[in-house]
Amino acid sequence: MAIYVEWRQSVSLTGTVVKWLAVAMVVPLLTGLVYGEDTLVFVASMAVAVAVGWGLEQVDDSDDLGTREALLFVALAWFAVSVVGAVPYVLAGWMDPAPSTLAHPVNALFESTSGFTTTGATVAGEISFDRHSHALLIWRQLTQWLGGMGIIVLMIAILPEAAVNGAQLMDSEAPGPRLQKLTPRIAETARVLWLVYLAFTVLYVLLLLLLHYGGLAPEMNVYSAIAHAFTTLPTGGFSPQAESIAYFSPVVQWLVIPFMLVAGVNFALFWHLLNRDVDLFFGDPEFRAYLGANVVISVVLFVLLFLGAAPTLEIGGTTAGNLENALRQAAFQVASLLNSTGYATSDFAKWDAGSQIVLLFAMFVGGSAGSTGGGVKVVRWLVVMKVLRRELFTAAHPEAVTPIRLGKHVIDEDAVRGVLGFTLLYLVLYVVGTVFLALDASRVGLAITPLEATSASLATLGNIGPGFGFLGPFGSYVSFPATSKLFMVFLMLVGRLEIIPVLALFTGGFWRR
Amino acid sequence: MAIYVEWRQSVSLTGTVVKWLAVAMVVPLLTGLVYGEDTLVFVASMAVAVAVGWGLEQVDDSDDLGTREALLFVALAWFAVSVVGAVPYVLAGWMDPAPSTLAHPVNALFESTSGFTTTGATVAGEISFDRHSHALLIWRQLTQWLGGMGIIVLMIAILPEAAVNGAQLMDSEAPGPRLQKLTPRIAETARVLWLVYLAFTVLYVLLLLLLHYGGLAPEMNVYSAIAHAFTTLPTGGFSPQAESIAYFSPVVQWLVIPFMLVAGVNFALFWHLLNRDVDLFFGDPEFRAYLGANVVISVVLFVLLFLGAAPTLEIGGTTAGNLENALRQAAFQVASLLNSTGYATSDFAKWDAGSQIVLLFAMFVGGSAGSTGGGVKVVRWLVVMKVLRRELFTAAHPEAVTPIRLGKHVIDEDAVRGVLGFTLLYLVLYVVGTVFLALDASRVGLAITPLEATSASLATLGNIGPGFGFLGPFGSYVSFPATSKLFMVFLMLVGRLEIIPVLALFTGGFWRR
C-alpha cells in the first residue's frame, strides 16, 4: 500500500513541540532551587526533551502541513509530549531509594498523559511533599496548564494555520461563536484567548493569596496558589494535596467554584465582555445552557444532600440539615464534574446512589466549545436536543423542513450530522471502554464493580479524572493492570483531541489517496 | 389553542381493539374450565372489555385515520389494552382472601403493560400455581403473544393502512428489507408475517411436547409448552415458573435457544426461506450482524464463565471448568438478553462485574427490524456504525461524499438522520429514566444501587424485562414506589412503540396545524 500522507513533516513538527517542553521544565527546575531540592532530575529531563525533539526534527526539514499531516501531527505531538513529560517521574523514581508508584514507566506515562490531557486521573499513590519533591509536584500541575494552552491553540490556531484546509478541522469541532471572526487572523485569536487564560490564572493566584494574607486561608501559600491556578483554568483537577480542595477552608472552596465555572466557558465570550458587549456574553445560547445546567443540577443535588443523601464523612463533613455545607458541596461537585475539572471537597464516592447518579449525569455534559473543558460539550448537546425535537415534530409534520438554529445562526446540516456522529462516537467509545476495562479486570482478577468500570471509562474519555468506588476523588487508578492503564492513556488522548482526529489515523482510508 | 387532530376517531378505533380483547380472554376462560377453577374473573373481565370498548367506540363513527390520528390511535390502543388487560389481575385479587401483590391496581397495570409490551418485568411476587390460578397465569403469558402480534401489525399493516401518509411512519422505522414489496398489499404482508409467527409458535409447542413425551422434559407438559410458546416468539420472557427456564432440563434449555434467536430475526426473511431464496436469507446484512453479535458475545461470555466468572449457584450450577454448562449458560443468556427476551437459566445478577458488563452490552443491541425484538435494533446500529466510519473518513477526505449502503441498498440521508435521531433519543431516555428512578428511590428511601437504577431503566425502555441486583432474572420490580412503576409503564410503552410516535404526542406541534 502506498502511503499518501507526508508523515515525516508531522514527525518533524512534533520534534519542535517536544523541544519547547525543555523550556517549560524551567518552572520545576526553579521550584527545586527555591526549595533546595536536587535539580538533577529536571536538568536531565531537559536534556532528554531537547535530544528527542532535535532527533525528531531531523526527520524532515519542512513544516508546511496539509490537512492529514496536521491531524497526524496533533496526535503525535500530544503523545510525544506525554511520553517525554513522563521522564521526570521515572528519573525521580530512579534517584529515590524507596521509589513511588510513579517510577514505573507505565504509571509515569499514565500520570503524564493525564496531565497534558487535563484529565487529572492519578496513579501517584501517596501525594505529599514527604513522598515527592516540590519540583515534581509542580511539574505535575504545570503539565495541565500546558495542556490547557495546547487545547486552545489546537482548536483555534495551530490546526487551521498548519492545514491546507483548516476549515475542515473546525467542522469536526462544535459550531460555537465564530471564533475566527473575532480578529482578522486566526493566530491573533489564539493569542487573545491565551491572554484571557493567562489573565484568569493571574487573577486567581492574586485572589487566593489575598485570602491567605488576609488570614482566611492559612494553608493557601504561594506554592499552593500557583499550583491550583495551574490546574483550575485548564479544567485539570490535579492537586498537590491528597485531599484536593477539601484540604482548604470553606472560603477557599467558595472561591474555587466561580473559577471552575469560568474554565468551562467559551473564552471568546470574555473577549466580548472586555469590549463591553454584555449582550453577546449573556445572550450566547451555549453559555446560558452551561450556566443553567450547573444551577439546576446543583439545586437537585443540594436538596438530596440537605435531606441526607450523604453520610457524615471525614472528608466533607455533614450535609444533612447543614445549609451552607450542603450548598457548598453541591455547587462545588457539580461545577467540578460537569465541565470535567475533577476537584473534590467531599468523598462523593460514598454518597448514596441517587446523588451519584446525578453526578454521573453531570459528567456527561462537558464544558463549552472554546473552553478547556472536556466531554461531549454543551453546544453539541444543544444541537442534539434541537435535532430530537425536530424528529418529534417531523412525525406529525412530515412535509415540514425546519433548520436547526443556535441563537441567530442556522446550523448547516453537514455540521448537524457531524455533531450527531461525534456524540454517538463518544457514547460508543464510552461503552467499548467500559467493556474493555471490565474484561481486563476480570482477566487479572481485579475486584471491580460495574460502576467502577464504567466511571473509569467515562472519567478518562471525558478527561474528568475521578470516578466512583476505588477511583473516587481521593482514590487512585494505580491498581488497574498495565493493559488497562495503556488503554486509558489512549482514551484520554482520544477524548482530549475530539476523538475524530485520532481515530481517523486508525482507518485505512486516512493513509490512502 | 385549536386542536387540529381528530382525536375522536383515534379513540373510537381504540374501542374496537379493546372489544377484541374480550375474544382473547376466551383462552384463560377455557383454561380455567379445564383446571376446574373459578371462571368468574374472566367472565367479568370480558364484560368490562366489551363495555369499555363499546363505550369508546361511541365517541365517533368514523374509522378513517390521518397520519396523526393513527399515531394517537397506536399510543391510545396500547395504553387502553394494558389498562383493560389489568382487570383480571385486580379482580382475581378481590376474590382472594389473601390477595397477591397483583391485586394493587398500579401493580396490575405494571404487569399488564409489561405483558402487552413484551417486556416481561414482573411485580407478581411469588409465581406459582399455589398462589395464582392456571387461568390467570396463562392470561399473563397470552398478553405477550398478543403484544407480539400487535407489534407485527403495527409496523407493517395498521399504521400504513390507516394513515394518509403511511410511508412517513415507516420512515420512523429502521430501513430493513422493503417489507411492503414482498406482496402487493401491505395487509397481505402482515398476514404472511402473522403466519410465520403462528407457524413458529405451533412448531415450538410440538417440539417441546416431543421432548416431554420422549421423556427428556418431564416438567414440560401441554400447559407449560403453550405458556412458553406464548412468550418466546414475542421476545416476551414471562414464565409461569418462578425459576424461568432454569426450572427445565438442559435439553429444553438448548431447544429454547434457537427459538429465542428466531424471535429476533426479521420475519420477512423466513418468507424468503419458504420461497427457497436462501441467498436473500443469509445475505441480509442485518441477519448476519444479528447472528454475528450473538456468536461473538456468547463466545466472550463462555470464556469468562468457563474460567470462573460466576460462582456456583443454586440456580445455574457450576460453570467454571464445565464445558457444557458454560456454553449453555453463555449462549442462553446472550440469546435471551440481546434481543430483549429476558428468560434466564442462571442467576446472572450474581455473576462477576466483567460478565455483567458483557450482558449489559448485549442488552443495548436489540432485535432486528421486522422482528418482535425491542431495543435500538440491529439495523440501526449497522447504520450508526457506517455513519461513524464515514465521519472518520471525511476527516481525511473532506471533499468525499459517500452514501451509506446496506447490502445493495443506498440509505436515504433523511433516513440516516432519522436513525441517528432515534438512537440518541433512546440513549437520552435511558439516561433520563436512570436519573428519575434513582431520585425516586432516594425520595422514598428505597435502597438501590446505580447499577439497579440504570438496569431498571434499560430493561423497561428496551422491553427486556430483568435487570441486575434485586431486579435480576428471579427478582421482582415490586419494591419500587408507585411513581417509579407508573414511570416504567411509560418507558415500556414508549420503548415498544419506537419512541417517536408516543413522545410526539407530548409536543405542542403535534396538536397544531
Ligand SMILES: [K+]
Ligand atoms: K479534569
Ligand SMILES: [K+]
Ligand atoms: K422481554
